[in-house]
Amino acid sequence: MxxxxxxxxxxxxxxxxxxxxxxxxxxxxxxxxxxxxxxxxxxxxxxxxxxxxxxxxxxxxxxxxxxxxxxxxxxxxxxxxxxxxxxxGLTQDWPVVIVGIGNLGAALANYGGFASRGFRVAALIDADPAMAGKPVAGIPVQHTDELESIIRDNGVSIGVIATPAGAAQQVCDRLVAAGVTSILNFAPTVLSVPDGVDVRKVDLSIELQILAFHEQRKAGEEATAGAAAVQAAAREETSTDQGPDGDVPAVMPA
Incomplete structure (x- = not known):
């Protein structure tokens, strides 16, 4: 391929x-x-x-x-x-590197949908020396010192960043310098890249905040609708207590 x-x-x-x-x-x-x-x-x-x-x-x-x-x-x-x-472009073989093998990076490495959609995880990379050589999803983790050679040897053009925010830009710069032209960013930060490099950002907290906005709006609409219903019921009750001309009937003497 x-x-x-x-x-x-x-x-x-x-x-x-x-x-x-x-x-x-x-x-x-x-x-x-x-x-x-x-x-x-x-x-x-x-x-x-x-x-x-x-x-x-x-x-x-x-x-x-x-x-x-x-x-x-x-x-x-x-x-x-x-x-x-x-x-x-999914009829081709797209080698991908994942940088940052914490909980999120490990979950991405274990995701079974990559292979079926034309993506091959070529390498898992982490800065922690203690992670080096440990298998995750059957792939041994490699140290970031080997990043450039891994990208070159595997012909990688897509990189996934799952590092903490503070390390993301430095990792991005190294990926771009090594020839990566597309980046999927899971780090909670905005990356600066040169022209010709595509970045897609995935931020779960932002998506949850958007959902929270919609939930708050729906709750407000329900509260407004409830208040309107109470007011309408009150008006209806008042109208039933009035006479034919809308006046409150006088009390008849005993």
Whole structure:
């Protein structure tokens, strides 16, 4: 198989928008699930629902791939899996290094989805000398002193940073200097990279904070709706105590 160093995905050269590129993995995940159930074809509406987008956006995205489906039949699942995988560069072998083998790095090393999606963990790297030689997910951890030679010998172009925030930029600089051009950053910090290097940041705390915002907003809406309901009930009760002209009836003498 070709390695990632000599073959790059064709998405940019084909003029596919970044927003569409970001949705392609969602479509691929949904299509892979259909393929595993031996579903031969899928409509745009069904696939859009499974991927969490609207069908018009899905059809527009697929038009960039030159795939329009068949009216009354839908899209061929296996062909779309191949087409999207090829567009994302997943039909190639992409060697990846993971730097920082703490709890998160070890969890990433043990993730079984890498191999099935075209990624091969070429090396696990950590700065702690005590970690050197210890197997994690069947791969012996290597010291950061060997970083540059590992990248060169394995033709690595994708690096994963799972170090503490304070070490992330230095690791990033060494990865870039050694020839890595794509970085997945799990460290809670923003990395500075030169032009031509792509960085994707994964920050679980930010995602949780966004969810907290939505939960707070929903709670506020529920509280507002509850207060409105109480006020409406109070108005209704007041209106039933009034006379036909809206006045409170006088007390009749005994």
């Amino acid at each position: 070709a390695t990632g160093r000599t073959h790059r995905p064709a998405t940019r050269s084909r003029g596919i928008p970044e927003a569409t590129v970001a949705r392609l993995p969602l479509y691929l995940r949904a299509l892979t699930a259909l393929s595993e159930r031996s579903v031969p074809t899928v409509s745009s509406e069904e696939l859009a629902a499974a991927a969490g987008v609207n069908s018009a956006k899905l059809r527009k995205d697929f038009s960039y791939l030159g795939s329009y489906g068949t009216r009354g039949v839908g899209y061929d699942v296996e062909y779309l899996v191949y087409q999207i995988s090829r567009e994302l």
